[in-house]
Amino acid sequence: MDSIFNMVSWAKNATIYEVNVRQYTVEGTFNAFQKHLPRLKDMGVDILWFMPITTISEKVRKGTLGSYYACSSYTKINHEFGTVNDFANLVNEAHALGMKVIIDWVSNHTGRQHEWMELHPEWFARNAQGEFTERNGWDDVVDLNFNNTDMRKALIGAMQYWVRDLKIDGFRCDMAHLVPLDFWREAREAVETIQPLYWLAECEEVNYHQVFDTSYAWALMHVSEKLAKGEVGIHEVYNVLHNYSQYPAGASKLLFTSNHDENSWNGTEYEKYGAATKAWAIFTQTWKGIPLIYSGQELPNKKRLQFFDKDQIDWSIEQPALHEFYKTLSTLRKTHTAIVSGENFNLPVQTDGVMAYLRQDEQSSIFVLLNLSNHHHKVEISHEKLHGVFKNVFSGMVFNFNHSVPFELMPGDYFVYVKEG
Numbered sequence: 001m002d003s004i005f006n007m008v009s010w011a012k013n014a015t016i017y018e019v020n021v022r023q024y025t026v027e028g029t030f031n032a033f034q035k036h037l038p039r040l041k042d043m044g045v046d047i048l049w050f051m052p053i054t055t056i057s058e059k060v061r062k063g064t065l066g067s068y069y070a071c072s073s074y075t076k077i078n079h080e081f082g083t084v085n086d087f088a089n090l091v092n093e094a095h096a097l098g099m100k101v102i103i104d105w106v107s108n109h110t111g112r113q114h115e116w117m118e119l120h121p122e123w124f125a126r127n128a129q130g131e132f133t134e135r136n137g138w139d140d141v142v143d144l145n146f147n148n149t150d151m152r153k154a155l156i157g158a159m160q161y162w163v164r165d166l167k168i169d170g171f172r173c174d175m176a177h178l179v180p181l182d183f184w185r186e187a188r189e190a191v192e193t194i195q196p197l198y199w200l201a202e203c204e205e206v207n208y209h210q211v212f213d214t215s216y217a218w219a220l221m222h223v224s225e226k227l228a229k230g231e232v233g234i235h236e237v238y239n240v241l242h243n244y245s246q247y248p249a250g251a252s253k254l255l256f257t258s259n260h261d262e263n264s265w266n267g268t269e270y271e272k273y274g275a276a277t278k279a280w281a282i283f284t285q286t287w288k289g290i291p292l293i294y295s296g297q298e299l300p301n302k303k304r305l306q307f308f309d310k311d312q313i314d315w316s317i318e319q320p321a322l323h324e325f326y327k328t329l330s331t332l333r334k335t336h337t338a339i340v341s342g343e344n345f346n347l348p349v350q351t352d353g354v355m356a357y358l359r360q361d362e363q364s365s366i367f368v369l370l371n372l373s374n375h376h377h378k379v380e381i382s383h384e385k386l387h388g389v390f391k392n393v394f395s396g397m398v399f400n401f402n403h404s405v406p407f408e409l410m411p412g413d414y415f416v417y418v419k420e421g
Contacts, residue, residue: 003250005188007213008170010100011198011290012252013340014046015330018259020295021050021081022065023305023313030086034093036315041097043298043323044330047198048094049172051260052104053078053087057111060140063308068104069174070111070140074158084166091167102170102198103162107155107187108178109134109141116154117142123151136178146180155183156190163194170198176212177203184211200254200290209251214290217244217253221262224280227372228273233352234372241287245344255284256292263294264307270300275412278325279370282414285329286339286359286368298322328393329416336364336418345385351377354409358385365390365419367401371409380406390417 017040025032040048052068055076062070065080077084091101110116112132116123125143127133134143145151162168176184188199188211201212204219219240226232244253256262257269257280269277277300284291295301296313298320305311333339342361349356353373359366367390371377382404391398393416399405407415 003210003248005211007250008196008198011213013333014290015044016047016049016290016292017045018049018292018294020260023311024295026312028080030082030090034090037093037097041099043327045099047100047102049102050104052106053081057113059113062140065308065310067140067308069106071106072111072113073115075161088166100169102172103168104174105171106174108175109143112140112142123148146183152183156187159187159191160194163191172200174202176201176208177205181208181211206247209248214252214254217255225272228276234355238346253289254292255287255289257281257284258294258297259292264305268302268304270302275374276372279372279412279414282329282416283370285333286366286416288344293326298326332393336366337361338364338366347381347383349379351379354379356381360385367417369407369415371411371413374411376411377409379409380404388419390419392417
């Protein structure tokens with residue numbers, strides 16, 4: 001079923017940047033992070049996604065600082081990050097620079113010490129013994145009771161507060177599939193009486209696109225890891241991408257090589273992909289979808305960040321090494337509509353571990369060649385559309401292609417070419 005909602009126009013060619021406020025700076029505050037806004041704007045970031053910024057339950061707290069995802073209020077700011085005015089100033093500054101702000105919204109559960117518990121215990125799930133409970137094995141949280149209409153109204157009211165009073169532009173909805181779809185429909189209809197928003201779902205259930213604009217590409221993440229381990233071939237990657245192409249009109253996928261969960265629990269992108277890390281990053285920016293960059297990937301950060309304790313990202317270098325890399329790709333997305341809405345042509349490659357494709361519309365053609373393996377390859381790429389003058393977007397060098405082009409690829413090599421017109 002197609003969505004009854006439309007994605008806001010500013011999200012369609014956007015690059016999202018996930019902000020881990022706790023680990024971003026020595027101070028771990030909104031004010032300290034705000035100093036990075038001009039750099040992120042220059043890098044091409046369009047949407048800032050803040051991990052949960054609400055107060056954290058002290059009961060059954062994980063580590064020294066607790067999980068962002070175990071809130072004790074839906075409307076109070078985590079004092080570690082600053083004040084509500086600090087956040088409002090941050091949003092205003094982001095808007096002044098032309099960026100949008102979305103916040104992480106955890107509707108499935110709260111922490112085990114939430115301000116609703118004493119006044120409205122019926123708003124929470126109970127086990128057979130009448131105790132607060134949850135169903136996924138997360139012992140620091142309690143599930144909400146979505147059979148209670150008053151709870152639903154209060155939760156939607158809290159979402160409206162962030163849009164109305166703090167002027168945010170959308171929500172990244174945590175574990176969206178654990179929450180009834182009819183709640184999300186009710187919430188979007190109610191909250192968008194204030195203004196149109198962008199809605200990102202952490203789930204991979206197609207029917208949730210009845211409400212959400214973008215959903216996670218978890219299946220792609222998993223198959224890409226298997227490819228890196230040599231457990232599957234490129235064919236299996238294309239199978240996942242074909243499934244995504246069958247999604248309802250207007251639906252988009254979030255493409256990423258890392259995020260807060262992946263980095264902390266499964267390892268950095270360098271642990272997963274080795275030499276192919278940057279090639280996979282290019283894929284996320286040039287395939288049809290919405291690309292995500294996680295805090296510090298532009299450095300690049302090569303350590304797993306602690307989740308429940310302070311573990312600062314090291315910004316001591318003057319200019320992040322991959323700043324221009326990501327800037328080039330985000331600029332390409334904004335200046336060439338073929339990446340966002342063009343046709344896709346997969347180019348045959350006889351060598352497994354190498355991916356080649358064309359994105360094309362009436363204005364331009366984008367040719368992408370990625371060695372996603374840790375091996376050296378010689379390949380010949382042939383296609384009727386590989387004809388004319390193409391420019392390498394990273395080197396600026398111009399080449400005349402004549403339907404068939406030979407390449408020698410070192411492990412992790414990548415090429416992105418643009419043909420205008």
